[in-house]
Amino acid sequence: MDDLYQRYQAGERNFSQIDLHDADLSGLDLSGADFTTANLKGANLSQTNLSQTNLNGTILQNANLSQANLSEANLSLADLGFANLTEANLTGANMQMAILFRTRFKNTTMPDGTIR
Template sequence: MNVEELVQRYSAGERDFSIIDLRGAVLEEINLSGAILHGAMLDGANLRRANLSQATLSGAALKGADLTQADLSGADLSDAVLDEAILEGAILDSAILDQADLKAANLAGAVLSEADLSEADLEAANLTGADLEVANLHQANLSKAALERANLEGANLEDVNLAGAKLEDAKLEDTVLESGDSTLIS
């Protein structure tokens, strides 16, 4: 299936595009709100400013994809592979990212308020200035992550790996650190 056919079928009311292969495709500003893209192969795709709100992208491959300023609010990205993806300024409020692979992803300025990032791998991710207010990061790996100026107010950081993480000027009011090793915060 190519991009034109996807747009046509979506416009006609079809929503299930599981396991679609659009690696490297240009999908900039596309509206796929509520689409089911479970297991989709979107490595290296251009999804800048795309509307993927409420979409199901569980198990999707988005390695190196450009999701700059994309709307992923309420989307299910559980078990998705987003390592080295660009999510700068993306809206991910209330998104499900449990067990997602976000190694070295760029989430600078992203909105992740109330997102579920439990057991997510955010090693060396750039979360500078990101909004993680009331986010669930239980057992997440944030080792070597850049969290400068990030808003972590009310976030759950229980059992989080923060080894080598940078938290300068981060907002940590009402943050839950119990059971975690707060000595790893640098």
């Protein structure tokens, strides 16, 4: 994952279709990145800054997103089945048509977030 963060630090933001299943990305600042249709199944994204990130169609099954900042993120069509969103910030996030089967929402902040 060091390679991903080095690329991000160098200014790269397009990580669409990347395979990061089971990756530990906890605590990183990845705000504004594009993970469209990426595989983040089982990834540890706890306390990660994913604000204004494009996660459209991303696989996030069983991902740990506890205490993650997902404000203004695009999660439309994302698969969040069994994901943990405990204490995550979803202020202004777009979750239209996201798969939320057994997704854990506990103390999750969602003002103005959209689920349709």
